[in-house]
Every structure is written in structure tokens, then in C-alpha cells.
Amino acid sequence: MPEVIVRKGEPVDRALKRLKNKLDAEGILEEVRRLRAFETPNQKSRRKAKANAKRGRVRFRFNPS
Numbered sequence: 001m002p003e004v005i006v007r008k009g010e011p012v013d014r015a016l017k018r019l020k021n022k023l024d025a026e027g028i029l030e031e032v033r034r035l036r037a038f039e040t041p042n043q044k045s046r047r048k049a050k051a052n053a054k055r056g057r058v059r060f061r062f063n064p065s
Helices: 010-027 029-033 043-062
Strands: none
Touching: 010 029
């Protein structure tokens, strides 16, 4: 679980923004939204295909051979 330590003199807003960035980076908010409602098999396969395509683009970008 990501945690953020509020530094001395740091506004709470900035600490919340850092926490949100950490949650986004780990994909926690996206997973919570996904689990909030039932996902049909078609939506599930579409989501997985989209994730695979994104992973393939990143892999190609860093290793074009």
C-alpha cells in the first residue's frame, strides 16, 4: 500500500497530489473503478486486449528489432 509522509511545512494539498500520483502509477484507482461494477466477458476481453496492445507498443518502442 503506497504511503506519503507529509513533510514539515508542506501543504496537505501537495501531499494528497503525491498520494494520487502514486496510486495512479500502481493502478490502484483504476482497479477499484473496475471492481465497482460487474464486468461482462466482452468488456473483460476488450480491456485485456487493450492492455496487451499497449504493452506491445511500449515493448516495440524500447526494442524495435
